[in-house]
Amino acid sequence: MGTLNILVGVCLIYVVFLFLIAFAAERAALEGKGGWLRSPLIYTLSLSIYCTAWTFYGAVGYAARSGLEYLTIYIGPSLVMIGWWWLLRKLVRIGRSQRITSIADLISSRYGKSNLLAVGVTVLAVIGTTPYIALQLQSVTVSFDVFSSAYGAELTEATQGSNALLVAAGLTLFTIVFGTRNLDVNERHHGVVMAVAVEAIVKLFALLAVGIFVVWGLGGGVSETLARIDASEIGQWQMRGDRWAMLIFLSGAAFLCLPRMFQVMVVENEDEDHLRTASWAFPAYLMIMSLFVVPIAVVGLDLMPAGSNPDFFVLTVPLATGNDALAMLSFIGGFSSATSMVIVAALALSTMVSNHIVMPIWLSTQSVGASVSGDVRHVVLLSRRISIGAVVFLGYLYFRLSGGGSALASMGLISFAGVAQFLPVLIGGIFWRGATRTGAFVGLTVGFLIWAYTLLLPSFGAGTLVSETMLAEGPMGMGWLRPQAFFGITGMDPLVHAVFWSILLNTMSFFIASLVGFPSPLERLQGAQFVNVFEHSSTPQSWGGSLAQTEDLMVMAQRIIGAREAQNLFEREAKRQGMSGLLPEPSPDFLQRLERELAGSVGAATAHAMIGQIVGGASVSVEDLMAVADETAQMMEYSSRLEAKSEEQARTARQLRQANEKLTLISEQKDSFLSQVSHELRTPMTSIRAFSEILRDSDRLSEDEKIKYSSIIHDEALRLTRLLDDLLDLSVLESGRVNLNLQSGSLKGILDHAVSSALTGAGEYKIRVERDSAVEDVMLNTDLDRLSQVFINLIGNAQKYCDASVPKLRIEVGRSTGALVVDFIDNGSGIPKAEQAVIFEKFSRTGEQRVKGAGLGLAICREIMTRLGGAVEYLPGQGGAAFRVTLPEEAALAAQ
Amino acid sequence: MSAKHNIPFLERQSYRRRRLIDTIRMLPVIGAVLWAVPLLWRQSEDSGTVLTSDAIIYIFLVWLLLVVGGGWLAHSLKRSNAEEQERGR
Numbered sequence: 001m002g003t004l005n006i007l008v009g010v011c012l013i014y015v016v017f018l019f020l021i022a023f024a025a026e027r028a029a030l031e032g033k034g035g036w037l038r039s040p041l042i043y044t045l046s047l048s049i050y051c052t053a054w055t056f057y058g059a060v061g062y063a064a065r066s067g068l069e070y071l072t073i074y075i076g077p078s079l080v081m082i083g084w085w086w087l088l089r090k091l092v093r094i095g096r097s098q099r100i101t102s103i104a105d106l107i108s109s110r111y112g113k114s115n116l117l118a119v120g121v122t123v124l125a126v127i128g129t130t131p132y133i134a135l136q137l138q139s140v141t142v143s144f145d146v147f148s149s150a151y152g153a154e155l156t157e158a159t160q161g162s163n164a165l166l167v168a169a170g171l172t173l174f175t176i177v178f179g180t181r182n183l184d185v186n187e188r189h190h191g192v193v194m195a196v197a198v199e200a201i202v203k204l205f206a207l208l209a210v211g212i213f214v215v216w217g218l219g220g221g222v223s224e225t226l227a228r229i230d231a232s233e234i235g236q237w238q239m240r241g242d243r244w245a246m247l248i249f250l251s252g253a254a255f256l257c258l259p260r261m262f263q264v265m266v267v268e269n270e271d272e273d274h275l276r277t278a279s280w281a282f283p284a285y286l287m288i289m290s291l292f293v294v295p296i297a298v299v300g301l302d303l304m305p306a307g308s309n310p311d312f313f314v315l316t317v318p319l320a321t322g323n324d325a326l327a328m329l330s331f332i333g334g335f336s337s338a339t340s341m342v343i344v345a346a347l348a349l350s351t352m353v354s355n356h357i358v359m360p361i362w363l364s365t366q367s368v369g370a371s372v373s374g375d376v377r378h379v380v381l382l383s384r385r386i387s388i389g390a391v392v393f394l395g396y397l398y399f400r401l402s403g404g405g406s407a408l409a410s411m412g413l414i415s416f417a418g419v420a421q422f423l424p425v426l427i428g429g430i431f432w433r434g435a436t437r438t439g440a441f442v443g444l445t446v447g448f449l450i451w452a453y454t455l456l457l458p459s460f461g462a463g464t465l466v467s468e469t470m471l472a473e474g475p476m477g478m479g480w481l482r483p484q485a486f487f488g489i490t491g492m493d494p495l496v497h498a499v500f501w502s503i504l505l506n507t508m509s510f511f512i513a514s515l516v517g518f519p520s521p522l523e524r525l526q527g528a529q530f531v532n533v534f535e536h537s538s539t540p541q542s543w544g545g546s547l548a549q550t551e552d553l554m555v556m557a558q559r560i561i562g563a564r565e566a567q568n569l570f571e572r573e574a575k576r577q578g579m580s581g582l583l584p585e586p587s588p589d590f591l592q593r594l595e596r597e598l599a600g601s602v603g604a605a606t607a608h609a610m611i612g613q614i615v616g617g618a619s620v621s622v623e624d625l626m627a628v629a630d631e632t633a634q635m636m637e638y639s640s641r642l643e644a645k646s647e648e649q650a651r652t653a654r655q656l657r658q659a660n661e662k663l664t665l666i667s668e669q670k671d672s673f674l675s676q677v678s679h680e681l682r683t684p685m686t687s688i689r690a691f692s693e694i695l696r697d698s699d700r701l702s703e704d705e706k707i708k709y710s711s712i713i714h715d716e717a718l719r720l721t722r723l724l725d726d727l728l729d730l731s732v733l734e735s736g737r738v739n740l741n742l743q744s745g746s747l748k749g750i751l752d753h754a755v756s757s758a759l760t761g762a763g764e765y766k767i768r769v770e771r772d773s774a775v776e777d778v779m780l781n782t783d784l785d786r787l788s789q790v791f792i793n794l795i796g797n798a799q800k801y802c803d804a805s806v807p808k809l810r811i812e813v814g815r816s817t818g819a820l821v822v823d824f825i826d827n828g829s830g831i832p833k834a835e836q837a838v839i840f841e842k843f844s845r846t847g848e849q850r851v852k853g854a855g856l857g858l859a860i861c862r863e864i865m866t867r868l869g870g871a872v873e874y875l876p877g878q879g880g881a882a883f884r885v886t887l888p889e890e891a892a893l894a895a896q
Numbered sequence: 897m898s899a900k901h902n903i904p905f906l907e908r909q910s911y912r913r914r915r916l917i918d919t920i921r922m923l924p925v926i927g928a929v930l931w932a933v934p935l936l937w938r939q940s941e942d943s944g945t946v947l948t949s950d951a952i953i954y955i956f957l958v959w960l961l962l963v964v965g966g967g968w969l970a971h972s973l974k975r976s977n978a979e980e981q982e983r984g985r
Contacts (some may be wrong), residue, residue, distance in 0.1 A: 068951055077932055082966050085917065124961030226949035237946035241935040248931065276973060280966030287959045746956060773955065 004148050007328060014171065014332055018339075021198050022178045022191030029190040037190050038270040040277035046193045046264045047282050050077055050255060051289055052132070052137035053255040053338035054412040056203055059290065061311035063297040067234040072244060074290045075154050076251030078283035084275055088265070090430055092275055094533045095266035099599045103262040103422060104352040108431040110530050111437035112523035113608050118356035120441065121422065124448055125259045125352060126391065128343055130416030133395025134402065135411050137164045142333050146312050150319045151420065168396040171342045172389050179347040180384045188268050192343060196264070196435035199336035204289060206333025210314050210532035211292020213326055214299045218317075225295050232298045246496045247413075253423040253503075254416035260341065263348035313885070316324035332372065350387035358383035377560050385738070401462075403714060414459050418498050421447035424507040428514070433527040438517040443510025454483045455498035551803070553594060553611070554583065560598055570596060662837070669841050676855070680723055684716035726856045730842065740867065741781040747822070748776040750784055754791035759799060767799045767807040767826070775813045778820060786864045790872065793857045794824045794883050801881065802828035818889045823875060836874050913976045920969050923962065930958045 025037055036042075062070035080087065091106075100106045104125065108118030141164045161537060169265045178191035219225035229235060253865035255261055269275070279326070300313030303320060314334065318326040362379060424443055428435040486501050519527065557566035573593070574584035584590055591611060598607035691709040695701070701709075732738050749773065759766050780787070798809045811821040842859045858872075865872045866886065934955070937946045 067948060071955060075955075075959075078962065079924050079931070080928050082927055082962050085920045086924070226952075230949050232948075235948050237934070237937055237948060237951045239934060239937075244935060245932070273974075276970045280963050280970055283959065283966065284963045285957065287963060291956065294948070519931075666964070778941045865971070890956075 007147055010328055018195045022195040022885035026191040026896045027195035042197045043274040044278040044281040045197035045200040048285055049196055049260055049264055049340050050109045052341040053136050053334050054855045056334045056337040057139055057311050059293045059295045060224050063293050064301055072247035073251045075139050075284040076248045077255035078286050080252045080255050081279050081282045084279040087277055087570055092269050093264055095758055096842045099596045102348055102352045104356055107425055110526055112520050112526055113438050114437050115360055122352040126349055128415050130394045131411050132397050132401035132415045133342055136342050137167055137396055137399045140167050140338045143315055143331055162398055168392050171339055172392045175343045175346045175388045176385045180381050187767045193268050196340045199340040202336045203333040208291045210330050214296050218299050229294055229298045242496045243493055250416050250420055250499055253420035257422040258417040259347040259348040263344055266617045275892045286720050316630040346388045346391045349391045353387040354383040407562055414455055417455055421451055421506055424510050430530050432533045434514055436514045436519040437523055439514030442513040443506045446509040447506030450502040450505055458483050495743055567886055596692055673842050688713050688716045730856055738867055743784045744781050745784045747778045747780055750788050754788050758792045761764035767809050770810045782868055790864050793861050798826040802826040804828050820887040822885045825878045826880040828880045830881045851888055916972055923965055927962045
């Protein structure tokens, strides 16, 4: 009993020592003196949590049962480590650049920060890890049992149970104290890592000590031991090739996918360069760990009575040979293996549970949102602590319920096969951009269902969860679905069968579902980010920060990463932006950095959601892109509208300029009108005055002369009267006070009258008029006298101005868009383009003043036609001067 | 002038570095192949099967080779990285 007490004492001292080491490491890290904490050696040693109690005790039992097969469990990880350049380097870089906190976080981040996926991975990881934790608790209690029974103190089952509970409680306490001391933005736990590293040395030392004792103390040297191995029942190479290959693959896969391995390898990684050292140092560690396993097994088989449990030869061989101190060391070694595994596994799982299950639920219950709710920091820590307790308790529960029956090694392998289901999604995610969330979800689901159906459920023994008939004949008699012989392929090893089918179908369904589906924009951005992590290391999505309130962000950040850290971060950021004070601009760049910092504490999906709550926009969604595109389209439309408007304005300006030119011209015409009028009035007045003076003053005038002079006076007076009549007429027409005398008559008649009166007195120079009397037979209802005046004027103009040698005038009657048009076209040289605009103005006369006229005729014509509701225009391009008189429709129609 | 002289030397360095990384990539493949050799060993019960002690020696020799090789390559890579950085300055 004394030795047992010493054992308990040593155990307690060891535990206290671990607490102190962890505490010292935390302190050193806090004071910034922990340079040695971040050495590649510590990193390598921390990886040794791969070697659990299963390795420490179980490997010997495994070797005693199946020879060298146990080596596969170490060869797989060795190959993965040596092949670090392929996979681990990328994984670590992604983990660091994206601030990944767990394997669930990695997978969810990669597939568009999907929380559903994270929850799925978390649940599966818990299912896969719980038996493993139970295994550790079992190994500690059983090893204690072995020790005490060696001293004749049989432990009751109740004592065993309470021992396990005690260990579980102690481990929970340790993990809570050092795993959730603070909410570190980098999610690194120096205390835990340090303790794990020390335990790694302890277990290596213990196993080496037992091995050396066995080889040189009991076996009598290397060659004798080798001979003894060959002579033993495992002395010949008997290996199923499929198991050998499959187990190497399986252990390598599990090494990458186990949550606890991911924790120490990626999350706790301080420096990518450490991986370079660990790439050869960790295989060396594994090699040394497995070196003495076979000798211990063989000597144990020789030494121990038949039927004793080979799983505990490491303990029982020294005990049987009376080496208490060595046995105690070995016990401590096993204890170390078990505890370090449970601590890190609980830490990793609690991070996942807390970040992906508890926090989202808690956040969704806080209807007010992250910025105004309570202290998130406390909630995160509390949920972590509760999760740690829950995870360890789950392991304990499993241990109690399963009764610790099955052999350690097979339980470990089942767990390996479970977490290996993450492998296709993980590898696909970091090497293949086409992998989608749906694919990942389908692949994981298929893989886990097959794993549970072919391996987990049958492992509880035929007749418990899976009935014997189902095992032999398949569910409902479907033979091809037998849990251990899919598609009727019998004879496969159950483990190989399960791993082969689950991984194969997992990969296939992941691949096919990825091909068929279409990823969301965020997924595609994250995919590019992960796959091309070495090309660019910035985050894909940017926050539209203009709406964000920096103060709200500050409040939230303080709650999560702590007041001082948050203030430092914000101040640093403000300085970087070149601003004074504490609050930086919420630039997308800053928001991205903040999100990463927060992701270190609460996981990427949660951090994304929290910032999203404050900033407003969730992320770059298709809708956002559409909105942006919409805005652009609107801008383009607006600018084209502006363009149209400015064109219109240019047009208006052009019109205004034309109007202005016309006005200037008219104003000039007005001036010339006045001078014209005075001139026109003065000329006849002058001759009237002169001839009337002659008549008055001279008596010796002949009768002929008197008649001649008085007729000149008469002519001039007539001319004056005509001019004044015209002016009066024009002013009456312009003022609109004219009274129209509407009558009915034929166009032909009017034209006949107009031609004859226009040409009276023209003599031999009479212009020839061409008419088509057939089309002129149109009845009109208008002011016939006024219309006739217009025609007379136009015909008279042609008579006066046509400069052709044989002057001709064509009068054409036709219809244009319903209106009646009468064209007067002569064969002269026409009117120059420059003058066409002004010929209808008063006193405008063309070029050379060949014929006398006041220049009022066309102005009067235009006024008359306007009054009649029609128009008179110059018709260009007819070969000579051409005028078109347009009569309104009603004038023509009313008469018909 | 001196920069021009340096170029062949530098290019040779980065060429070496690339081949070094190729070797690092190749090492796990070599390991996997060597560790797959036991699949070829005879399985029958009669004489001529491989003894466990020989198997142990073979497997651990491969292991040692990989560890030593990996260690040497990792060391060379570090030296090469340092040189690269020096040049970068």
